[in-house]
Amino acid sequence: MPALPTSTAAVLHGPKDLRLEHRSLWAPGQGQCQIEVKATGLCGSDLHYYLAGRNGDFAIRSPLVLGHESSGIITALGPDVAIKYPHLRVGTRVAIECGIPCRSLNSDGSQRTGKDACKYCSNSRYNLCKNLRFCSSAKTFPHRDGMLQHKINHEAWCLHPIPDTVSYSQAALAEPLSVLLHASRRAGICPPSTYPSLGLAPSSNTSSSHSLAAGKKVLVFGVGAIGLIASALAQELGAExxxxxxxxxxxLAFAAREGFTHGEGTGTYCLPLPAKNGATSTEPNPKETENIRRAKENAAKALAAFNEPDGFDVIFECTGAEGCILMSVFCATLGARIALVGMGSPTVSSFPISAAATREVDLIGSFRYADTYNEAVDLLSGSPISREGGKSYQSNGKTHKALFSQKLSKLVTHRYPLNKAREAFELLARGKDENGGVVLKVVIES
Structure with a gap:
């Protein structure tokens, strides 16, 4: 009997214990395709797992392949795929969606109905499905491996064709872009999806030309790759x-130089780190904790620098840091919305609940995404999401106009082959390369 072919994978066994292994490669199962992975972007959660063996409350309990921002090319089809998904064939280039919900299906593939149906999958919120398994996440056990491997088998409905004009590294950005499309919908500045739920064919409806973001002022905390995508998408959606x-x-200099901020006056503010000597704020209010006082002071300084005394309408908190979460409340205008995107501090030691409540500031949770991938691919292909897309911006005294897709391509700053995955993680952890260049998105390519 001939031996099974093998696939190379970068497998995490513990903190900083990343090993290249050769694993048996099985034929794709029912409803699956086999994909040669061409590009995988490394994100903050991958880095947390690499450095600490955990991401927040989720700790690895067995060896885990990381990576979930991926694209590739289909190399084989499982049973019935050609019939159920005629748009997928061997040679199709795809962006890979890594969250696998139950889809209200029984183990035999039949549809659950009535009280047995999954209310989240049935209502286009499959990112909240209780039985969802996410590649490269330790939230569920047994873990489901991620994409830092040469070939994988994956559910066909999670594969989204990409045009030849979109490179594999660009297509890998469909995942973090999906995170911000979902967060922007939760924050009320992005129109609903024009695609039906769970990866079916697109509808005949088109996005409304009316911009929900028109007239809105948006503030983004954190200008890593996720924060920069939040900034670019808010511009694309028509934010003022x-x-x-x-x-x-x-x-911050990169964000300003490449047009990720816009509007009159300065668009960036560098937040000072707390004093190491533990000095407290001036004129303390005994009823306020030190972290609240510091957040209020930092917010006042930032709003003064932006010349926005009334605050911002929509805030994307992309750091997960306690100080920024608190500060966002004081940077919000009356009736504002704060979208919690960053996964960092699991708790905060105190929270300005009165300030949020009396000013009707909505604190909005946002977790992964649902029904976003096809629109993400459209955006990466150069299609504007609204008539406001492709806004002009100022840089070095000159006016520029860049497509959203071109702007996002600038986020990929470094590329490595799979056998250099450890070096790629170490670079991402340092944040600067050997030439002092900023590190934003590191992509593993094959």
Whole structure:
């Protein structure tokens, strides 16, 4: 009997214990395709797993392949795929959606109905499905491996064709872009999806030309890759102004230089780190904790720098850091919405609940995405999501106009082959390359 073919994978066994292994490669199962993975972007959750063996509350309990921002090419079809998914064939280039919900299906593939149906999959919120398994996440056990491997078998409905004009590394950005499409819908500035739920064919409806973001001022905390995508998408959706806050001047300079901020005056603010000597704020209010006082002071300084005394209408908190979460409340205008995108501090030691409640500031959770991938591919292909897309911006005294897709392509700053995955993670952890260049999105390519 001939031996099974093998596939190379970068497998995490514990903190910083990343090993290249050769694993048996089985034929794709019912409803699956086999894909040669061409590009996988590394994200913050991957880095947390690599450095600490855990991401927040989710700790690895067995060896795990990381990576979930991926694209590739179909090399084989499982049973019935050609009939059920005629748009997929061997040679089709695809972006890979990595969350696998139950889809209200029984183990034999029949549809569950009535009280047995999954209310989340049935209502286009499959990202909240209780039985969802996400590639490269340790939330569920046994874990489901991610995409840092040469070939994988994956559910056909999760594969989204990409045009030849979109490179594999660009297509890998469909995943983080999906995170922000979903968060923007939760924040009320992005129109509903024009695609039906769970990866079916697109509807005949088109996006409304009316911009939900028109007249809105948007503030983004954190200008890593996710924050920069939040900024670019808010511009694409027609926001009146986009500003950014970070602790890293180099990243802020990149955001300003490449047009990720726009509007009159400065669009960036570098947040000072707390004093190491533990000094407290001036004129303390004994009823306020030190972290609340510091958040209020930092918010006042940022709003003064932006010349936005009334605050911002929509805030994307992309750091997960306690100080930024608290500060976002004081940077919000009356009736604003704060979308919690960053996964960082699991708790905060105190929260300005009165300030949020009396000013009707909505704190909105946002977790992964649902019904976003096809629109993400459209955007990466150069199709505007609204008539406001492709806004002009100022840089070095000149006016520029860049397509959203071109702007996002600038986020891929470094590329490595799979056998250099450890070096790629170490670079991402450092945040700067050997030439002092800023590290934003590191992509593993084959």
């Amino acid at each position: 102004r986009v500003c950014c806050v970070d602790i890293n001047n180099d990243r």
